[in-house]
Amino acid sequence: MSQPKLSQRSWAVPAALLAGDRRALARSISLIEHGELAVGVASEALAAHLGRAHVLGITGAPGAGKSTLVHAMLGELLARGQRIAVVAVDPSSPISGGAVLGDRVRMGEHGAHANVFIRSLATRGHLGGLSQSTEEIVDVMDAAGFDTIIIETVGAGQSEVEIMRVADTRLVACAPGMGDNVQAIKAGILEIADLLVVTKSDLPGSDAAARDLKDMLHLRPARSAIQWEVPVLKSCANTAQGVAGLLDAVAQHARVAGVGQRLKARRPAKSAVALDSGALVMQLASSDPFAQALGIRCVDAGKGHATVSLTLQQQHLNFNGTCHGGLVFALADSAFGLASNSYGKVAAGIDAHVTYQQAARLGDCLQARATEVSRSRKLAVYRVDVTRADGAVISSFTGTVYITDIDIATAAADAPQETI
Ligand SMILES: Nc1nc2c(ncn2[C@@H]2O[C@H](COP(=O)(O)OP(=O)(O)O)[C@@H](O)[C@H]2O)c(=O)[nH]1
Ligand SMILES: [Mg+2]
Structure with a gap:
């Protein structure tokens, strides 16, 4: 990394x-x-x-x-x-x-x-x-x-x-x-x-x-x-x-x-400047090779929340011509990862649950928005909704993280890092 x-x-x-x-x-x-x-x-x-x-x-x-x-x-x-x-x-x-x-x-x-x-x-x-x-x-x-x-x-x-x-x-x-x-x-x-x-x-x-x-x-x-x-x-x-x-x-x-x-079309100026954690998340998102490879980009972020988006391309489809479930998971998981790391400490996912409600197809623009449900000193729970541009919910995701004491900046500097 x-x-x-x-x-x-x-x-x-x-x-x-x-x-x-x-x-x-x-x-x-x-x-x-x-x-x-x-x-x-x-x-x-x-x-x-x-x-x-x-x-x-x-x-x-x-x-x-x-x-x-x-x-x-x-x-x-x-x-x-x-x-x-x-x-x-x-x-x-x-x-x-x-x-x-x-x-x-x-x-x-x-x-x-x-x-x-x-x-x-x-x-x-x-x-x-x-x-x-x-x-x-x-x-x-x-x-x-x-x-x-x-x-x-x-x-x-x-x-x-x-x-x-x-x-x-x-x-x-x-x-x-x-x-x-x-x-x-x-x-x-x-x-x-x-x-x-x-x-x-x-x-x-x-x-x-x-x-x-x-x-x-x-x-x-x-x-x-x-x-x-x-x-x-x-x-x-x-x-x-x-x-x-x-x-x-x-x-x-x-x-x-x-x-x-x-x-x-831009969101109101809730900028990366005013919001340090927003800038941090944007930087994390753009230095994530997996998300980059899939074409996932972060469009909004702040403390405890993040929204990512992606337009479905040919390479995102499965054998029956609809969106690959793994991609929906990856999209939701990206928003989850960014939101849970937005406080500047490395947060490690320990559990995730996903439901799929509707299929998505080629050309659809999907958004995944992660919001914090609860947060204690060591654990936090997030909910992620994956929606299509017309507002239809494609998938719902919930995930839990364990919050470490490690600063994200330190973890990145020490890469390749041991994972927890
Ligand atoms: N015959 C013809 N050739 C053109 C025309 N416009 C561009 N070309 C040729 O098409 C090739 C590709 O053009 P270019 O503008 O670099 O394409 P780009 O890759 O889409 O930017 C070049 O060899 C051009 O000379 C045109 O109006 N008529
Ligand atoms: Mg050109």
Whole structure:
């Protein structure tokens, strides 16, 4: 187990950042990227300066033409007088690898423009998790006064779905003629799309790809929050054909959904800063390799409670196509473990009981919330409810821990540790 890094718990927002200074911006982003600020600190400090920018998330299979499309969009948005920032997130890229460099090259011509700022994130599993740090970096860009912030990410798994949640408008890109490309758009990704785009419309098969996507749209459950019908558009980044129309559709979605929408979905500022145990739990969650491997992330935490979430992917299913019971247990157990360790002393699970009420399926977003039922000096009991996004209870879990005298920080530093 890696040792949780001690990070700064407060941050004085540089005035130069708010004035849009590029060096201050780059430095602030580095602090987050390298885990020098504790999770939530940057967003908390910037709270009064957020909500001006429109955040556009773009995802799709590798090679779908996302970076090239972003480049074409930059040209069009610059012509419209905008200042634009881009975050390119590719968890599969090695630090000095081709894709990160390639993205810079592809967006390079506009990257040198004074009104454009491009940052490729080399993601090395820092504290706080990928979506959390992306969210905070987007906040920094928002505070620096950009009109549009574009997040490019590879649509391959759970972390990408989470990253796309950071955006106000989500665009899924799909190239024609790659038979299984449409298949590559996972259920979870399709579910969060606000716009679907067939890229490379100069290539054969773009009409068929558009038809496939329209068909797939019928499969996704209706969303009632706003009046918005997901359009399927076509673009050719090489000639910029369709790019202006695409950006018009993005702007229209911004109007319908409301700019700054991403901030409304956040929980009220009960931040990691104000709540030391919350920050501790967030750090524990992001340095838990098992939870990370399953795609479990902590969304809320404090003394004696924790909430974790996960969107069901193919690898979470069992042989009959429903969610694996072991995963539900792991999700509930993660919330249990975080809540019971939130006081800073190692708490060892000694008993757990779980009931399964309903099945969950591909694309479902599950949450497990652990709350403390009772606590004495040596024992504590927790209850965990696992729910689906529609509120249905999937599973109930109760667990008991034995509370040791060992500080969590010490235990982590002594790893590999003897277990009790
Ligand atoms: N024919 C054609 N090729 C394109 C277009 N857009 C991108 N490409 C090519 O598709 C490949 C992948 O593009 P890239 O933007 O790196 O894809 P990403 O991995 O989704 O970011 C590159 O070789 C591009 O030159 C297009 O509109 N038409
Ligand atoms: Mg790319």
